[in-house]
Amino acid sequence: GDPADPGSVLAGQVAYWKAELRGVPAELELPVDRRRPAVASHRGGWVPLTLRADLHAQLAELAARQGVTMFMVWQAALAVLLSKLGAGEDIPIGSPVAGRNDQAVEDLVGFFVNTLVVRTDLSGEPSFAEVLGRVRQRALGALEHQEVPFERLVEELAPVRSLARHPLFQVMLAVQNVPQATIDLPGLDVEARPSEVSMAKFDLDFHVEERFDDQGRPAGLNGGITYASDLFDRATAETLATRLVHILRTAAADPHRSLHGIDPLDADERRRILTEWNDTARPEPAATVPELFGAQAARTPDAVALVRGDERMTYAQLDAESNRIARHLIAHGVRPESVVAVVMDRSPQRVAVLLAVLKAGGAYLPIDPSYPIGRIGLMVADAAPVALVTTASFAGRLDQSDSGPLDPEPGPDRITLDDPAVRAAVAGEDDGPLTRLDRAAPPRPDQAAYVIYTSGSTGAPKGVTVTHRGIDRLVRPAGYADVRPGDVVAHLASVSFDCTTFEMWIALVNGATLAVGPAGTLSVADLRHFLTSHQVTIAVLPTGLLHQVVDIDVAAVKGVRSLLTGGDVLSAPHCRTVLDSLPGTRLINGYGPTESTTYTHTHPVTEVDVSGGDDVPIGRPLADTRAYVLDERLAPVPVGVAGELYVAGEQVARG
Structure with a gap:
C-alpha cells in the first residue's frame, strides 16, 4: 500500500507498531561482564543450549494446556529470566518470521524473513501461566502486523540511535519447529555441520530447534546462544543457558506459581551464595576492648603503645x-x-x-x-x-x-x-x-563502646551506637591488614570518623605502636614527614586523600607495608601508579558504612584489578561478617546482577 494513504495496510500496520512500542526501553539492562563500547565490534561467540526429551515433552504439554505455541513458552521464559537478571518488567525481544504468509511466494526461492519485536509485560504479580497469556496476545498481534519491514519500522519510530547497540531490542529469540528438509541434489552428498559463530548482530541471540522421534513425540531441543564478546564472557553465556533451562523446568513443573516465586538460582548456586561465601565464622569468642588491651x-x-614525636x-x-x-x-x-x-x-x-x-x-x-x-x-x-x-x-x-x-x-x-x-x-x-x-x-561484648554521628540521609546528624563485639570483629583477626606485633600504625583520621576505630584498636590489641599524628589536617608534605619520621608500616587514607597523595607525591607513602583505603570509589589508574611505584606496598580497598563498624569488606588490589577496567572490587567479608546482594523483595540475586548489599553479623550497630 501507499504509505501516504492513511487507509492503506502499511499505514495501519505502522500505526499499530507505533502504539505497541511506545515507551519501549531503549536498552535492556543485562548482566554484562564489561561496559558497552561506544561502537559495537560485532565480535561474537557461541555456546550450546540443549533440552532433553522429558523437559521438551513437559513444555509441549504446558503449551497445549495454555493454548500457546512453543515459541511463546520460550518467549515467556526468556523474558522472566532477563527480568530476574535486572532487565526490569518491560522486556522487548526480537523474533524472526518467515515472511511467507502470502500464497504468491510459496513456490519462490528467496529470503523473505522479517523481524518482529514482541514486548512482554511482567508487571504486577502474575503467574507464569498469566505471562503466557500476555505473550500470546502480544505475539498474535505482532504476527497480524508483520508486513512492515523492520528497517522501515525503525525509520517510522525513530528511536534514539547508537552505534553501540541494536535499535528497539538487543535480544533475539528464534524457535524452529518445521520438519527437517531432505536435500537431494544429483551428484552431491549434503550434510548439516554446526560451526562456531564469530559474529554477533545482537547482544544475545537465542536459537533452538525442536526435534521429534519417528512417532512425532518430543525428542528434545538443540540450539545455542550467540553472544556479543564486547559485553559477555563465554562463562556468562553458559550460565545464561543453564539459568534459562532452570526457568523452563520450574515453569513446566508449576505454571501457576507467581513469578516472584520462581528462583533463578538452582540449589547449588543458592547454597554457594548464602552459605559457602558467607562461611566467615571464627573460633575465638567475642571479647571487649579492655579485655583485649589488658591481655596485650x-x-x-x-613495648611502645603510643608515640608522637619524641613522646613515648x-x-x-x-x-x-x-x-x-x-x-x-x-x-x-x-x-x-x-x-x-x-x-x-x-x-x-x-x-x-x-x-x-x-x-x-x-x-x-x-x-x-x-x-x-x-x-x-x-x-x-x-x-x-x-x-x-x-x-x-x-x-x-x-x-x-x-x-x-x-x-x-x-x-x-x-x-x-x-x-x-x-x-x-x-x-x-x-x-x-x-x-x-x-x-x-x-x-560485656554486647555493651555499647562508642557513638559516632554521621551526616545522616535526612541531613540531620544521626548517632550510631557500636558495641565491643563489633570492634572485636574488626580487629581480630588482623590478617586482612597484615598487622603484626611491632608494626607502627598511623593515627591520622578525625576522631569523629570511624576510621579511628581501626587505627586505634587494631594497633593496641595486636601489640603494634600507634603513631599519633598532630592536630588538624596534614598536607601531603606533612604526611610524608610524619610517615617517614615515625617509620609507619600500616596506614589508612580515605580514598579522596589517597588519590591526592598519588597525584602529588606517591613516594610520600613509601615504606608503608599495608596501605588501606575506603570511603569512595577507588580509581584503577591511581592503583596502577601505586603498584608500579611502590612494589613493597600492599594496597587494600575497603568498604563499610559506619553502621557496620568501619569495614565489612576488604580486597588487596592486584594487577588484574587495574588492567581490566575502572572498577576495583570491594572484596570479601571480614570474619563474622555476612553479605548478601538482594532484590527489592529481599531475595538473593544471581552473580553479576545488580541489587542492594545487605550486611549481617557481629559488626552491625544497634538499631
Whole structure:
C-alpha cells in the first residue's frame, strides 16, 4: 500500500507498531561482564543450549494446556529470566518470521524473513501461566502486523540511535519447529555441520530447534546462544543457558506459581551464595576492648603503645594512665552504658581517655573540636552524655556559643583534663586494674563502646551506637591488614570518623605502636614527614586523600607495608601508579558504612584489578561478617546482577 494513504495496510500496520512500542526501553539492562563500547565490534561467540526429551515433552504439554505455541513458552521464559537478571518488567525481544504468509511466494526461492519485536509485560504479580497469556496476545498481534519491514519500522519510530547497540531490542529469540528438509541434489552428498559463530548482530541471540522421534513425540531441543564478546564472557553465556533451562523446568513443573516465586538460582548456586561465601565464622569468642588491651599489656608491658614525636608511652604506662582516668570518670557518675563526650585534639592523652571510658563501662562520643559549635551542641543534646571530657583550649569555646553555653544546667559533668585541680585528682587515683570496689562492672561484648554521628540521609546528624563485639570483629583477626606485633600504625583520621576505630584498636590489641599524628589536617608534605619520621608500616587514607597523595607525591607513602583505603570509589589508574611505584606496598580497598563498624569488606588490589577496567572490587567479608546482594523483595540475586548489599553479623550497630 501507499504509505501516504492513511487507509492503506502499511499505514495501519505502522500505526499499530507505533502504539505497541511506545515507551519501549531503549536498552535492556543485562548482566554484562564489561561496559558497552561506544561502537559495537560485532565480535561474537557461541555456546550450546540443549533440552532433553522429558523437559521438551513437559513444555509441549504446558503449551497445549495454555493454548500457546512453543515459541511463546520460550518467549515467556526468556523474558522472566532477563527480568530476574535486572532487565526490569518491560522486556522487548526480537523474533524472526518467515515472511511467507502470502500464497504468491510459496513456490519462490528467496529470503523473505522479517523481524518482529514482541514486548512482554511482567508487571504486577502474575503467574507464569498469566505471562503466557500476555505473550500470546502480544505475539498474535505482532504476527497480524508483520508486513512492515523492520528497517522501515525503525525509520517510522525513530528511536534514539547508537552505534553501540541494536535499535528497539538487543535480544533475539528464534524457535524452529518445521520438519527437517531432505536435500537431494544429483551428484552431491549434503550434510548439516554446526560451526562456531564469530559474529554477533545482537547482544544475545537465542536459537533452538525442536526435534521429534519417528512417532512425532518430543525428542528434545538443540540450539545455542550467540553472544556479543564486547559485553559477555563465554562463562556468562553458559550460565545464561543453564539459568534459562532452570526457568523452563520450574515453569513446566508449576505454571501457576507467581513469578516472584520462581528462583533463578538452582540449589547449588543458592547454597554457594548464602552459605559457602558467607562461611566467615571464627573460633575465638567475642571479647571487649579492655579485655583485649589488658591481655596485650600483660604480654608486652614495655613495648611502645603510643608515640608522637619524641613522646613515648609503653603499654604498661597507657594501662596505668587509663585506669586512673577511668576511676575519675566513675566518680563523675559513669556507669555501664553511660555516654561520655570527648572533645579533644588528636593526642596520646585522648587515646588514654577513650580507653578509660571503655574501662569504666561507658561508651565514648568522639567529637572533632573543629566542628561548628551548633553541631557539637546537637550531638551532645541528642546523646545526653553524663560527662564531657575536654581541655582548657576548648572549654572556653564551648561556653562562648551564640546560643549560650553548650551544656547548661542540668547537663553533663564537665571534666577539663588540664585544669590543675582535675590533673591532681586524676594523678591521685589508683593506677591498678579496676575492681568492683571501684563501682566498676567489666563491660560485656554486647555493651555499647562508642557513638559516632554521621551526616545522616535526612541531613540531620544521626548517632550510631557500636558495641565491643563489633570492634572485636574488626580487629581480630588482623590478617586482612597484615598487622603484626611491632608494626607502627598511623593515627591520622578525625576522631569523629570511624576510621579511628581501626587505627586505634587494631594497633593496641595486636601489640603494634600507634603513631599519633598532630592536630588538624596534614598536607601531603606533612604526611610524608610524619610517615617517614615515625617509620609507619600500616596506614589508612580515605580514598579522596589517597588519590591526592598519588597525584602529588606517591613516594610520600613509601615504606608503608599495608596501605588501606575506603570511603569512595577507588580509581584503577591511581592503583596502577601505586603498584608500579611502590612494589613493597600492599594496597587494600575497603568498604563499610559506619553502621557496620568501619569495614565489612576488604580486597588487596592486584594487577588484574587495574588492567581490566575502572572498577576495583570491594572484596570479601571480614570474619563474622555476612553479605548478601538482594532484590527489592529481599531475595538473593544471581552473580553479576545488580541489587542492594545487605550486611549481617557481629559488626552491625544497634538499631
